[in-house]
Structures are given as C-alpha cells and as structure tokens.
Amino acid sequence: MSSIRADQVGGRIVDNTTEVPGTRAPLVLNMTTFGQVTAQVAKVSEAGRAPLAWYVAFAGSLGLLGLLGVCVLYLIFTGVGVWGLNTPVAWAYDITNFVFWVGIGHAGTLISAILFLFRQKWRTGINRFAEAMTIFAVMCAGIFPGIHVGRVWVVYWLFPLPNQMEMWPQFRSPLLWDVFAVGTYFTVSLLFWYTGLIPDLATLRDRAKGRLQQVAYGLFALGWRGSNRHWHRYERAYLLLAALSTPLVLSVHSVVSFDFAVSQLPGWHTTIFPPYFVAGAIFSGFAMVVTLAVPAREMFGLKNLITLRHLDNMNKVILVTGSMVGYAYSMEFFIAWYSGALYEKFAFVNRAFGQYWWAYLLMVSCNVITPQLFWFKAIRTSIPLMFFLSLVVNVGMWFERFVIIVSSLANDFLPSSWEFFTPTWVDIGTMAGAFGLFFTLFLLFCRFLPMIAMAEVKMVMPAANAHHDEDGHHHGTPAPATGGPS
Amino acid sequence: MTTFETSVPAIEPTGSLSDSVKIHGLLAEFETPGDILKAAEQVRQAGYRWWDCCTPFPVHGLDRAMGIKPTILPIMVFFAGLTGLIAAFVLQAFTNSSGMSVWAMVWVTGYPYLISGKPLLSIPAFIPVIFELTILFAALTSVFGMLTMNGLPRLNHPLLGNDRFRRATDDRFYIVIEARDPKFFRTRTEAFLESLGAVAVEEVQD
Structure with missing residues (x-):
C-alpha cells in the first residue's frame, strides 16, 4: 500500500483535496498518534464550558423547541382545525415537514452503511454526527404524522395491537407501510449509531475524572474493554448492520413516496417517485450534513478531522444527487405530456404556471441550478459558499415537497372543489419548532458525546496499519482455529 | 468462573492478607499495532488458550494471529x-x-x-x-x-479496575493471559510476555 505517511504531512499540508496519482490523500491532518485523536475529540465533552457560540445556539434552539411545545399543545387541545388545512388540501405543512425530515435523515445511514460497504474511508470523519443527525431528523419527522391524526391519544391504533373493537390496521395501505418503514428505519439507525458509539463511550469512561461522568459513560459503554474476541464479533455485526441498512435506506423513502404514488391523484400517481424521492432525500440529507459540519468543525476546532476533502466529497454527492433530482423533474414533465392523460398534463402545467408558480420556481432554482455550481472546485472547496449553497438546497427541498403535496391537492379533478392553502401561525410555528427540537438535540449531542468516531478514525490512520514501519508485506502464517474461548 | 490462586511461599505467615489475593492474570502493554500482532502470534504458538488482546480499535490481521474462529x-x-x-x-x-x-x-x-x-x-x-x-x-x-x-453488558471486569489498562481505549495495545490458563505460571508467563517486547508487564487483581 502506498500512502502518504502522517508524519510527512504533519503541520504542513493543509489542502488534501488535490489528487496525487499513486498516493492516498491523508484523512487526518496534523496528527501522527492515536492519543492525539482521543485527546482532541474527547476534549469537547470533557471541557467544563462549551464555546460561547454553543450557548447562543442552544438558547435559540430551546426557544424554538418551546414554540413547538406551545403549537403542539394548542393543536391537541383545540383540534387540527388550527392548521390552515381545507377540503381538497388535507395534507400541507404537516406532511411536507414529515417528508422533509425523513429525507434529511437519509444522509446519515447512507454515509454509515453504503459508504462503509464501498470502503469509502473518508466516511469515518463524518459518520458519527451524520448518524446522530439522522436519528434526530427521524424524531422530528415522527411528530408530524403523530399529531396530524388529530386524536393523538389513540395514536396506538397505528400499530397492530389486539383490541376490544376487533379491528386491525389496514395492511394494504401505504400509510401503514410508512409506520413500519419509518419505525424500522429509526430503530435500525439508532442501533447502528449506538453500536458505533460503544467503543468511544468506553474511551470517555476511561478518561473521566469525575464520578458522575464515569458512571454515566460507564453504563452506556456496557463494559466494553476492547477485547479482540469482542472486536471480531463487533466488526461482523457492524458489517451486517451496514448490509441490512443499505436496502433499508433505499426502501424508506420509496415507501414514503408510495403514500403519494399509490394514490390516484394526478401529479402523485407516478412510477418515477421511489427513485426520485430517494435521490432527493440523499441530496437534502447531504446538504444538511454540510450545514451542520461547517459550523461544528469551526466551533469545536475539528478542522483536521473533518477536512476540506470531506466537505469536497460531500459536495460532489450533492452535485450527483442534485442532477438526478433535476432529471426527475424534467422526466415528470415529459411523461405527463407523453401519457396524453388530460388530468396529468394539467397537473404539471398547473404546477409550473398555476397559483403555486412561485413555489415551483423557487424549487427549480434551488434544486436544479444551485447544485450545478459544484462542478467548480473553487466553489466545492469554499467554506462560505458551500455553507450558503447547502442552506439554499435545504430551502429548495422543503419547497419540493410543498409543491408536490399542495399544488397537486389544491387543483384536483373538479374545478368547483379547488381551494388555495394558506398556512396559519400554528403551521409556521410547528415547522420552526421542529428545527428547534432538531438543533437542541444536535447541540446536546455535540457537547456530551464524541462527535467523531474515534476508534474508526484511528483505523484509517497510517499508523494503524500493522506493517506501517516495515518495507514489505508480511502476514503471519494462517493459524488453525484453536478451541480457546471464542 | 474459577481463578488461579497464586502460590504463596510457605514461609509467609498464614492468615495474612497476601494469602487471599487472587490474580486475574498478567497484563502486557505494547506500543504499536505491529508489536501486538507479532506478540499475539507467539502467544498462540506457545499454546495459551485463556488469553486475549485488548486494542483501541480492531487491528487488521489480529484475528488471524490469535486464531479466532469465525463467529456464527x-x-x-x-x-x-x-x-x-x-x-x-x-x-x-x-x-x-x-x-x-x-x-x-x-x-x-x-x-x-x-x-x-x-x-x-x-x-x-x-x-x-x-x-x-x-x-x-x-x-x-x-x-x-x-x-x-461478547458477555456484555457487564458492570465490571477485573481489567477495568486496572489503571494502566485505561489506555486500552486510547492508544495502547494489551495482551492479557488469564491465571486460569493451564499453562499459566506466574513467573514463567511474566518472563515470556517480557520477551515478546512488552513495554510493561503487570499483575491484574481479580
């Protein structure tokens, strides 16, 4: 293996985005030993005080979280009528937010599972907080259908539980598939994240100075001691989880798209929806990872672990998935015309030129034009530009879901039933509040848990290669399996 | 779980505290993945069965060096x-x-x-x-x-009470030979571990 040795780059090379044929770009900069990685990552959660920016952000997030609480309680005590929903538009901000947040949640598992199977070692710098982001995003997503049912006290009817009414959920309905898909996705993402966290929690436990930290991290580290007999099963379990999550992550947004595609509504009843939704989910998820990574690496001084190369790679993924989304937009129009179906043709003309033309224009300019800027390396590697563009993509992807849901519902088959949707303050408050929940959880995570997967980063350092300081390759003689305690 | 009781010289007065000290095994510290890989191969070849390597991350090739059977x-x-x-x-x-x-x-x-x-x-x-x-x-x-x-979760383990072992989740690599191993002899095993290039060898109490 030819590699740039960490000590050769120590302190000097900062730009690791340049491809040098025959060498591997370093993924960890300015560090040569494992202890340095531990110290740098653990420092964040061991510090007595967080950076000032953290407190400011946390206060803002808590404020929005409070707004969410007010809006949700007001809705529960009053009824779904506090939202701006009307008769043809029975789904609007609620389902838009649900699809938006589930979509955000796709990047974490994509990074942890698919990039793991493809042996993309650069994932180690960003997988931990991308996975955390996934879990928090799916929690935000879960709120919306949960409160949209109106009578939240009977929300357990979503699950197949025996009851005195002798009724069961309708398993031939995509809405029920969603319950299973999102539920499984949340559970598996949580397992994946937690499995990865175990060795790092053990690191924090072993470094803890105070009794409280020792007990708290100790309990969640489950008594991990780095035994190689454990690592052997751990690595296998991690590989299995990656292999299971890969089809899962593709299935979740496909099932979400079935909520629309399986219905008969023009604009929704489209076979392109599953792949188009998955591409859109990855597109928006990566944009959110960039949105979070850029300030987080500044705030906690992790620029040598989340390097410019990581951000550059993520921007490339945004470019690819953004192009797929652009292709899907144009293909939808082509098929609407090619199908010859009157209602289908109307739905798409109405989408671009009807009463929601401004939302459509916003969506196309944010999602189709913006990612194309990432063809230029100067833009892919410019921190302020990529941060701004990732925000633009987030806005665009929210509007994509709004356009699909609201414009299709508002102008359906009969012009006499057409209606215009206007959000109320509760709609807007709940949407903003979900961001509060998301950022509150994310900031708490950054502060108290290892934001970078320490054990995994150590594995991709040149020093982790057992033959690092030898010239040739030397592998031990294959051992016959012994009957030891395995 | 049985533990091997250290043989205390007969001249020690019986009933003293040192009599009842049970040891879990011997802990040898290594500095690099390469060192532990070579050492692990020799421990396996020496015929030990109740032993383990503890590392901050999975070391490539260590499964094979230790002769770990694939998991089911x-x-x-x-x-x-x-x-x-x-x-x-x-x-x-x-x-x-x-x-x-x-x-x-x-x-x-x-x-x-x-x-x-x-x-x-x-x-x-x-x-x-x-x-x-x-x-x-x-x-x-x-x-x-x-x-x-893996026998997890567990609240405690003899190794977790050892101060030196705290670096097993940071940057050091350890081999532990447990006292219950039939080939374990306090002095001979210690000398063996030292000969493998360990930077430190110490006793772990149970």
Missing part, C-alpha cells in the same frame, strides 16, 4: 431475518382474514375489509411490511446477538 453471528442473523419474514406474512395474512387465533396471547379475530376490490390475501401489498420486519429482526439480532456472545 451471520447464521443467527439469517434465521432472525427469516423469522421476521414469516412473522410479517402471518401477521398480515391473519389480520386480513376472517379467522380466529390465540397467537397474540389473547383470542383475536381477523378484520377482513374489502377495498377497491383488492383480494384479501394480496401478497404484493404485503411486501413492504415483510421487507421491513425482515430487516428489523435481523438488525436487532446482529446487535443483541453480538453483545450477548
């Missing part, structure tokens, strides 16, 4: 996935039927509901839930199976 975890996960698949099919077929059963621990009846003229037993519509439950059962089994076979 993938087989367990396969059957768990199969269980999820069958369970999901049975659940959906039953709830859409007019049958009665006690599978949910109470007497339950199905809820046949005709919609859009779709057949009650419509397998294509069951596929998403079948798929999700297959994944769910398999994923739960891979994590909890891994933890159970």
Whole structure:
C-alpha cells in the first residue's frame, strides 16, 4: 500500500483535496498518534464550558423547541382545525415537514452503511454526527404524522395491537407501510449509531475524572474493554448492520413516496417517485450534513478531522444527487405530456404556471441550478459558499415537497372543489419548532458525546496499519482455529 | 468462573492478607499495532488458550494471529431475518382474514375489509411490511446477538479496575493471559510476555 505517511504531512499540508496519482490523500491532518485523536475529540465533552457560540445556539434552539411545545399543545387541545388545512388540501405543512425530515435523515445511514460497504474511508470523519443527525431528523419527522391524526391519544391504533373493537390496521395501505418503514428505519439507525458509539463511550469512561461522568459513560459503554474476541464479533455485526441498512435506506423513502404514488391523484400517481424521492432525500440529507459540519468543525476546532476533502466529497454527492433530482423533474414533465392523460398534463402545467408558480420556481432554482455550481472546485472547496449553497438546497427541498403535496391537492379533478392553502401561525410555528427540537438535540449531542468516531478514525490512520514501519508485506502464517474461548 | 490462586511461599505467615489475593492474570502493554500482532502470534504458538488482546480499535490481521474462529453471528442473523419474514406474512395474512387465533396471547379475530376490490390475501401489498420486519429482526439480532456472545453488558471486569489498562481505549495495545490458563505460571508467563517486547508487564487483581 502506498500512502502518504502522517508524519510527512504533519503541520504542513493543509489542502488534501488535490489528487496525487499513486498516493492516498491523508484523512487526518496534523496528527501522527492515536492519543492525539482521543485527546482532541474527547476534549469537547470533557471541557467544563462549551464555546460561547454553543450557548447562543442552544438558547435559540430551546426557544424554538418551546414554540413547538406551545403549537403542539394548542393543536391537541383545540383540534387540527388550527392548521390552515381545507377540503381538497388535507395534507400541507404537516406532511411536507414529515417528508422533509425523513429525507434529511437519509444522509446519515447512507454515509454509515453504503459508504462503509464501498470502503469509502473518508466516511469515518463524518459518520458519527451524520448518524446522530439522522436519528434526530427521524424524531422530528415522527411528530408530524403523530399529531396530524388529530386524536393523538389513540395514536396506538397505528400499530397492530389486539383490541376490544376487533379491528386491525389496514395492511394494504401505504400509510401503514410508512409506520413500519419509518419505525424500522429509526430503530435500525439508532442501533447502528449506538453500536458505533460503544467503543468511544468506553474511551470517555476511561478518561473521566469525575464520578458522575464515569458512571454515566460507564453504563452506556456496557463494559466494553476492547477485547479482540469482542472486536471480531463487533466488526461482523457492524458489517451486517451496514448490509441490512443499505436496502433499508433505499426502501424508506420509496415507501414514503408510495403514500403519494399509490394514490390516484394526478401529479402523485407516478412510477418515477421511489427513485426520485430517494435521490432527493440523499441530496437534502447531504446538504444538511454540510450545514451542520461547517459550523461544528469551526466551533469545536475539528478542522483536521473533518477536512476540506470531506466537505469536497460531500459536495460532489450533492452535485450527483442534485442532477438526478433535476432529471426527475424534467422526466415528470415529459411523461405527463407523453401519457396524453388530460388530468396529468394539467397537473404539471398547473404546477409550473398555476397559483403555486412561485413555489415551483423557487424549487427549480434551488434544486436544479444551485447544485450545478459544484462542478467548480473553487466553489466545492469554499467554506462560505458551500455553507450558503447547502442552506439554499435545504430551502429548495422543503419547497419540493410543498409543491408536490399542495399544488397537486389544491387543483384536483373538479374545478368547483379547488381551494388555495394558506398556512396559519400554528403551521409556521410547528415547522420552526421542529428545527428547534432538531438543533437542541444536535447541540446536546455535540457537547456530551464524541462527535467523531474515534476508534474508526484511528483505523484509517497510517499508523494503524500493522506493517506501517516495515518495507514489505508480511502476514503471519494462517493459524488453525484453536478451541480457546471464542 | 474459577481463578488461579497464586502460590504463596510457605514461609509467609498464614492468615495474612497476601494469602487471599487472587490474580486475574498478567497484563502486557505494547506500543504499536505491529508489536501486538507479532506478540499475539507467539502467544498462540506457545499454546495459551485463556488469553486475549485488548486494542483501541480492531487491528487488521489480529484475528488471524490469535486464531479466532469465525463467529456464527451471520447464521443467527439469517434465521432472525427469516423469522421476521414469516412473522410479517402471518401477521398480515391473519389480520386480513376472517379467522380466529390465540397467537397474540389473547383470542383475536381477523378484520377482513374489502377495498377497491383488492383480494384479501394480496401478497404484493404485503411486501413492504415483510421487507421491513425482515430487516428489523435481523438488525436487532446482529446487535443483541453480538453483545450477548461478547458477555456484555457487564458492570465490571477485573481489567477495568486496572489503571494502566485505561489506555486500552486510547492508544495502547494489551495482551492479557488469564491465571486460569493451564499453562499459566506466574513467573514463567511474566518472563515470556517480557520477551515478546512488552513495554510493561503487570499483575491484574481479580
């Protein structure tokens, strides 16, 4: 293996985005030993005080979280009528937010599972907080259908539980598939994240100075001691989880798209929806990872672990998935015309030129034009530009879901039933509040848990290669399996 | 779990505290992945059975050097996935039927509901839930199976009480030979571990 040795780059090379044929770009900069990685990552959660920016952000997030609480309680005590929903538009901000947040949640598992199977070692710098982001995003997503049912006290009817009414959920309905898909996705993402966290929690436990930290991290580290007999099963379990999550992550947004595609509504009843939704989910998820990574690496001084190369790679993924989304937009129009179906043709003309033309224009300019800027390396590697563009993509992807849901519902088959949707303050408050929940959880995570997967980063350092300081390759003689305690 | 009692010289007064000190084993510290890989191979060749390597991250090649048998975890996960698949099919077929059963621990009846003229037993519509439950059962089994076979979670372990061992989750690599190993002899094993290039060898109390 030819590699740039960490000590050769120590302190000097900062730009690791340049491809040098025959060498591997370093993924960890300015560090040569494992202890340095531990110290740098653990420092964040061991510090007595967080950076000032953290407190400011946390206060803002808590404020929005409070707004969410007010809006949700007001809705529960009053009824779904506090939202701006009307008769043809029975789904609007609620389902838009649900699809938006589930979509955000796709990047974490994509990074942890698919990039793991493809042996993309650069994932180690960003997988931990991308996975955390996934879990928090799916929690935000879960709120919306949960409160949209109106009578939240009977929300357990979503699950197949025996009851005195002798009724069961309708398993031939995509809405029920969603319950299973999102539920499984949340559970598996949580397992994946937690499995990865175990060795790092053990690191924090072993470094803890105070009794409280020792007990708290100790309990969640489950008594991990780095035994190689454990690592052997751990690595296998991690590989299995990656292999299971890969089809899962593709299935979740496909099932979400079935909520629309399986219905008969023009604009929704489209076979392109599953792949188009998955591409859109990855597109928006990566944009959110960039949105979070850029300030987080500044705030906690992790620029040598989340390097410019990581951000550059993520921007490339945004470019690819953004192009797929652009292709899907144009293909939808082509098929609407090619199908010859009157209602289908109307739905798409109405989408671009009807009463929601401004939302459509916003969506196309944010999602189709913006990612194309990432063809230029100067833009892919410019921190302020990529941060701004990732925000633009987030806005665009929210509007994509709004356009699909609201414009299709508002102008359906009969012009006499057409209606215009206007959000109320509760709609807007709940949407903003979900961001509060998301950022509150994310900031708490950054502060108290290892934001970078320490054990995994150590594995991709040149020093982790057992033959690092030898010239040739030397592998031990294959051992016959012994009957030891395995 | 039995532990090996250190042989205390007979001249020691009986009944003293040192009599009752049980040791878990010997801990040898190494500085690099390369060092522990070479050392582990020699420990295996020396015929020890109750021993282990503890590392901050999985060291490539160490499984082979230690002679660890492949885990049966993938087989367990396969059957768990199969269980999820069958369970999901049975659940959906039953709830859409007019049958009665006690599978949910109470007497339950199905809820046949005709919609859009779709057949009650419509397998294509069951596929998403079948798929999700297959994944769910398999994923739960891979994590909890891994933890159970590893004997985790546990609140304490002799090694976790050792101060030197704290760096096992940071930047050092350790070999532990347990006192219960038939080939374990306090002095001979210590000399052996030192000969492997360990930077430190010390006793771990039980």
